[in-house]
Amino acid sequence: MxxxxxxxxxxxxxxxxxxxxxxxxxxxxxxxxxxxxxxxxxxxxxxxxxxxxxxxxxxxxxxxxxxxxxxxxxxxxxxxxxxxxxxxxxxxxxxxxxxxxxxxxxxxxxxxxxxxxxxxxxxxxxxxxxxxxxxxxxxxxxxxxxxxxxxxxxxxxxxxxxxxxxxxxxxxxxxxxxxxxxxxxxxLETSFEDAFQMEVTRLNEDKGYKEEFVQGCIEEAKAKGGDIPDEIQIEEMFEMALGRIYNRQKAAFNFSC
CATH class of the missing domain: 3.40.50.1460 (Rossmann fold)
Structure with a gap:
């Protein structure tokens, strides 16, 4: 237990x-x-x-x-x-x-x-x-x-x-x-939520970090043959990327023994 x-x-x-x-x-x-x-x-x-x-x-x-x-x-x-x-x-x-x-x-x-x-x-x-x-x-x-x-x-x-x-x-x-x-x-669960929230806070408060993050999303979209996204699409991409971060961090924290 x-x-x-x-x-x-x-x-x-x-x-x-x-x-x-x-x-x-x-x-x-x-x-x-x-x-x-x-x-x-x-x-x-x-x-x-x-x-x-x-x-x-x-x-x-x-x-x-x-x-x-x-x-x-x-x-x-x-x-x-x-x-x-x-x-x-x-x-x-x-x-x-x-x-x-x-x-x-x-x-x-x-x-x-x-x-x-x-x-x-x-x-x-x-x-x-x-x-x-x-x-x-x-x-x-x-x-x-x-x-x-x-x-x-x-x-x-x-x-x-x-x-x-x-x-x-x-x-x-x-x-x-x-x-x-x-x-x-x-x-463990609280530690995971705290760690994810620290990442979200940094993205929201550190403009340079967010710009770098968003630029990475844009480059990823272009690499897949898509058009350069507009501001609305960028925000949608940002939210989707946060979801992926959450899932990746959750998977990293989980144990299967």
Missing amino acids: IGDIKHIVVIESLKDESLTGKELYNDCIRRRVDLYNKPITHKYHFVENKAQFIELLKYFEVNGRFFRDGLLIHLEMHGSKEGGLALIDDSLINWEELVLLLRPINIATCNKLYLTMATCYGRFLYLGIDPYLKAPYSGYISASMEVSGGEILENFFALFEYLIEVGNLIAAYQETEEGIEKFYYKD
């Missing part, structure tokens, strides 16, 4: 402060899985630099077929609205790089990769999405603003407690949603 989780991985990269990821893992995830003998594997990783982080994600890419019953990766590290993820050696993984690392994992797991991000501004992960390629995740929970360590522990403790009880991330989020106001869930 969508949202089912059988594997939980915590990846942390924090320094000179409370290790909230380790605390969440030891006091909530590991303890509750072991206490109630739940069929969920779990692991905690501390990464010190970008190379270690990439190597770890590559492991899950290579072994993705073993996680097709639901893999949840929980990230505990700093983030910025414009930049991406900041590791303890001050290296940065921007949103585009992160998406490139996550997409092969999601493909290998057959769209069974989920993320929870104890990261300020983690919602801006969507900025790295290429709408013509497969989705880099099935869904994710993250913050839309700055969050404190206390908020992270309080909110994710509640989320993971219920997740381990029911085994489904979406059900856990729905149960705890009212208490985690700064965090929200975004699924």
Whole structure:
């Protein structure tokens, strides 16, 4: 089922402060899985630099077929609205790089990769999405603003407690949603719609981009032996082209495993 989780991985990269990821893992995830003998594997990783982080994600890419019953990766590290993820050696993984690392994992797991991000501004992960390629995740929970360590522990403790009880991330989020106001869930379908809307907005607001796009439509019509279209025909072509973009992006996001 969508949202089912059988594997939980915590990846942390924090320094000179409370290790909230380790605390969440030891006091909530590991303890509750072991206490109630739940069929969920779990692991905690501390990464010190970008190379270690990439190597770890590559492991899950290579072994993705073993996680097709639901893999949840929980990230505990700093983030910025414009930049991406900041590791303890001050290296940065921007949103585009992160998406490139996550997409092969999601493909290998057959769209069974989920993320929870104890990261300020983690919602801006969507900025790295290429709408013509497969989705880099099935869904994710993250913050839309700055969050404190206390908020992270309080909110994710509640989320993971219920997740381990029911085994489904979406059900856990729905149960705890009212208490985690700064965090929200975004699924594959919403990510697709957001990506398409970004393309439409760019076409409507960037005159140069739209002119280039329309010129491409005109050249395509001429190549097929048609006449140079008038303004009305150009607008009709524009609308038809948007429809084709929508269908192409939809096909790219869809999974059939």
